[in-house]
Amino acid sequence: MEENVPICSFTFGIPSKEVIAELKQANIIQMGTATTVREAVENELAGMDIVVVQGSEAGGHRGNFIDGNQESLVGLMSLIPQVVDNVSIPVISAGGIMDGRGLMASICLGAKGVQMGTAFLTCLESGAHKVHKEAILNANEDHTVLTRSFSGKWARGIKNKFILEMQKNEKLLPDFPVQNTLTQDIRKSSATQNNQEFMSLWSGQSPRLAKNQTVESLIKSIIGEAQKLN
Numbered sequence: 001m002e003e004n005v006p007i008c009s010f011t012f013g014i015p016s017k018e019v020i021a022e023l024k025q026a027n028i029i030q031m032g033t034a035t036t037v038r039e040a041v042e043n044e045l046a047g048m049d050i051v052v053v054q055g056s057e058a059g060g061h062r063g064n065f066i067d068g069n070q071e072s073l074v075g076l077m078s079l080i081p082q083v084v085d086n087v088s089i090p091v092i093s094a095g096g097i098m099d100g101r102g103l104m105a106s107i108c109l110g111a112k113g114v115q116m117g118t119a120f121l122t123c124l125e126s127g128a129h130k131v132h133k134e135a136i137l138n139a140n141e142d143h144t145v146l147t148r149s150f151s152g153k154w155a156r157g158i159k160n161k162f163i164l165e166m167q168k169n170e171k172l173l174p175d176f177p178v179q180n181t182l183t184q185d186i187r188k189s190s191a192t193q194n195n196q197e198f199m200s201l202w203s204g205q206s207p208r209l210a211k212n213q214t215v216e217s218l219i220k221s222i223i224g225e226a227q228k229l230n
């Protein structure tokens, strides 16, 4: 609030009533995260101005906070229209969107905008590790899996040795953030050695559409494609 940040975006749950009221008082736009209709409705009831819906395609962690991990794995094509029918705040869609086609498909289904992760991760300006960028640029749609092995919370990333070796112990792993702390050293060493086998290679399910380009070129091509489809 001191910095006059115009928008605050939340994930992994809804902030307290007091926090929401204080931000509203300061005219700050608030965005929540949901993976099911129930979670989106809770966001609206709590006073969020916008809700981001994350489909199961999404890279990295997802912000489910009511529904379980299995139940919250709803594909974006199913999720957007069902959320749009049940909330009156604007819906932003996330998960596997890489270009103008994804943007326009989301808009057709009722979203007002999109949130993209993986597409920006491989951009020149991105601070992601070069090994992570390369892994995405070389990956196919069937190379990502859901894993708890890095952080204790389910997240989507490119399969590597660490994920495969930990699979048999997945049920025994401590929850986030304990497991996240426990794997910090191995992830760091792996990155220092440019070894992709023990790093978290977060990626959504559309890595074949990722490019190593500037953000300007990514945005320009999205706008161009969207205009053609309009």
Ligand SMILES: Cc1cc2nc3c(=O)[nH]c(=O)nc-3n(C[C@H](O)[C@H](O)[C@H](O)COP(=O)(O)O)c2cc1C
Residues within 6 Å of the ligand: 011, 012, 033, 054, 057, 058, 059, 060, 061, 062, 063, 094, 095, 096, 097, 115, 116, 117, 118, 119, 121, 202, 203, 204, 205, 206
């Ligand atoms: C490296 C990375 C880290 C992420 N971390 C989080 C997170 O901590 N919490 C969250 O709700 N979403 C997280 N996400 C998911 C994004 O918010 C977004 O839903 C996702 O990137 C959309 O799918 P896409 O990567 O296919 O574009 C992360 C995504 C990436 C790629």
